Amino acid sequence: MPRIVGMDVLDVRFPTSRELDGSDAMNPDPDYSAAYVVLHADEGPDGYGFAFTIGRGNDVQAAAIRAMEPHVVGLPVPEDAAALASLSQRLVGDSQLRWLGPEKGVAHMAVGAVVNAAWDLAARRADKPVWQFLSEMTPEEIVGLIDFRYLSDALTPEEALEILHKAQEGKAERIQHVLDHGYRAYTTTPGWLGYSDDKLVRLSKQAVADGFDMIKLKVGGSLEDDIRRLRLAREAVGDDIRIAVDANQRWDVSTAVEWMQALAPFSPYWIEEPTSPDDVLAHQAIARQIAPIKVASGEHVQNRVVFKQLLQAEAISVLQIDAARVGGVNENVAILLLAAKFGVPVCPHAGGVGLCELVRHLSMFDYIAVSASQTDRSIEWVDHLHEHFTDPAIVRAGYYLAPRKPGFSARMHDATLRRYRFPDGPEWTGENS
């Protein structure tokens, strides 16, 4: 039986702040980074995963991943749902590490990175992409992946099983649909706060020409600027294209409501992260006051418990999973099932570095085996840094193509790891640059 015999953790950073790609109201100068983990097997492929950060602190994130090593090294290579469930429970349940969260922030993202690497490893060994590996599990196996603690007031194992059994019908057709057509994307490329009006208009028009039916703009810096930018974008794309806006947690309740009322004439489709991602009741209050504009959140939602409450309180009507914020595939499967239970569409957060690569697997699984629908669903697309991955996300005519290679698409090129390693890679030392 093959075993995991080693774990490497690397601090990899990209100097994205030099170009203001990724600038928004709360994150003016991100250096997109990955605390990158490799699980070495004594035979067959290795497994790859990462936590995403925006620069400083990526070393702290890497240290948190290293703290998982005793739970992983020495284990048999996971091959099935039961082994992946057991690994996830073991990492989440460490009785001392738990204090650092529980199940939130640096400690929980570390769990997520290792769990995702284990999924990558298992899927590579099965010679399947994760979306397919996961979709082919039985409803019972899928339910077995989930830690239902703290969920039973909203979703029981029996209800989850019922959702999954219902989605068995038409599954083969939906797998074929994903292979033929992929999954809807929307693009955030036009709308970074640091971009000029000209660049915003040019990229908005380009997005429509490229086949997207929704774009997203960052807001929350200055109301006057936002009104002008949203008007320009609306003029550029016309009335049939959805425009979402994203405040990146900038506001309190009353400011969010007033700001969105001022933007309402330009028909924004959703407001994303209007306030603190921890604030279920504030999202609820905002949602009630700005309807029919939708409220979306998730990229900073720390775990399934907060997602559960956002759904229970009808505080969001678009749920944005993130592949690398929570405790990995297992917890994201729980969140997809919660969303299905409450009938809320999932439109994942992506971008950063590698998030598009990972999260497409989860949306495709959601369509095939959970929600059985793509209506009002799409995955964020930001066309940055994909060249660093061995199985990069590809969007054509507004659709993510289904990944075909085995694994979770988390692996970076060796040349990337050498060049962008922090602080000793040549990109950071200035040598050979």
Place this chain on the structure above:
Amino acid sequence: MPRIVGMDVLDVRFPTSRELDGSDAMNPDPDYSAAYVVLHADEGPDGYGFAFTIGRGNDVQAAAIRAMEPHVVGLPVPEDAAALASLSQRLVGDSQLRWLGPEKGVAHMAVGAVVNAAWDLAARRADKPVWQFLSEMTPEEIVGLIDFRYLSDALTPEEALEILHKAQEGKAERIQHVLDHGYRAYTTTPGWLGYSDDKLVRLSKQAVADGFDMIKLKVGGSLEDDIRRLRLAREAVGDDIRIAVDANQRWDVSTAVEWMQALAPFSPYWIEEPTSPDDVLAHQAIARQIAPIKVASGEHVQNRVVFKQLLQAEAISVLQIDAARVGGVNENVAILLLAAKFGVPVCPHAGGVGLCELVRHLSMFDYIAVSASQTDRSIEWVDHLHEHFTDPAIVRAGYYLAPRKPGFSARMHDATLRRYRFPDGPEWTGENS
């Protein structure tokens, strides 16, 4: 002008798991630990602070504190409210480190450790204990300490100012009262899950003899055991002593309700952490179903935003601040003001290592300058590890004495730091033990 010229961070761990002190339903084997920080000034006293953890991962916590160094080293030694407000904002606001939370978990506890060390430094320089240093600030200065972002739907700066101005009346008398009588304590010493029935009964009787009017028992392992233990404790202390119980996040909503209904005949005063500390709506549901038993939470509540919601939802009727979980004194001042606004008494979490030392300052400040009341308020007392501090917490006849030495009482003895340093101190290497 004196400056902070250096920062040291130490990983200090105590092998408490060897004795099952501190064992509860979710934390069976804690090694109480501190990620300990020293701010070195180029003249005058240094400042001391720490984040509390329970063993593994204390190195990760230490790494997160080290990440704060560029924001601190080189600054003038803070001497007043404005400087302490500015330092807190700078640490919370780091545009890249923010991603690791935001404002939660490892990253936020690191902010808290450094902010608390800065308060220790400022108070030492002012030659006052922190409770006095803080109580002597004007209402305007105190309000200036607080980051009101995400609070305005529950507490505005004007409302905070009004609370503080109202508490000006009688302040001098309350300072004298604290100096003369201290502050009520309750004790958790009898009730750890790992203790035998005999030890539980003996320590419960001892607690009453020692002058405590409330004890606390850990519950949540086995209902049968809990019924027996609570019956024994009630028989031991009689009807006039309050018994609180603490489930350390063990339950879902329905289990919490059923379990507490089974314990209700023994009149538990509060149930602490019945479920996930992130779950405002679950606490609300439990509180509604088990009244008049109170619901208490806070030691794992990540920041002011979650405390705000727990109050808004009437999900807790006892608020338990922790000195080392949130972003330090500044955020705890915000939380005390929120509690005062909602009329909910604050009964701090303490124990671990050094938490009693720190948090007494905050409760005394609350009594003197915020809530102006000690009714239904007391500070947890656990008689462990105080010998390692240069200004240890002292409880006499059920009351915490007011600390008189300058600072925040966070400093450990040099001999302790040498002995318990992990992994190289003799307590851990086995040398000289």
